[in-house]
Amino acid sequence: MNLEDLARLRRARDLMDRNYAEPLDVTALAQVALMSAGHFSRSFRAAYGETPYSYLMTRRIERAKALLRRGDQSVTEVCFAVGCTSLGSFSARFTELVGESPSAYRARDHGADAALPACVSKVHTRPVRNGPHAG
CATH class of the missing domain: 1.10.10 (Arc Repressor Mutant, subunit A)
Known part of the structure; x- marks a missing residue:
């Protein structure tokens, strides 16, 4: 995984940290990371060892x-x-x-x-x- 992808995943993770009480779904988080929902989910799990949910x-x-x-x-x-x-x-x-x-x-x-x-x-x-x- 390249640094640009990691930075985008970090933006989505930071959004979850800040807005945990908001209704967040994989599609919205993937948009923040500029990725498709499937690619985002796979990449997030590869980077952080757990699913976005x-x-x-x-x-x-x-x-x-x-x-x-x-x-x-x-x-x-x-x-x-x-x-x-x-x-x-x-x-x-x-x-x-x-x-x-x-x-x-x-x-x-x-x-x-x-x-x-x-x-x-x-x-x-x-x-x-x-x-x-x-x-």
């Missing part, structure tokens, strides 16, 4: 974890705040990546996480892909 869902779950740790929103409110449109799909993906349901995660004490610097906390609380839909 998987990457976007990881960003959404990462943000959902932060909102759930605050504890001032319901699981349903958090689901919609991070751009998911189905509570069932959100809960299933959250459980797959985090290892516990959003409700259980929200109810757990997160006091130890609050003492960590933000840069360490981000690494410590990052969702890890380990289920059957990994990648």
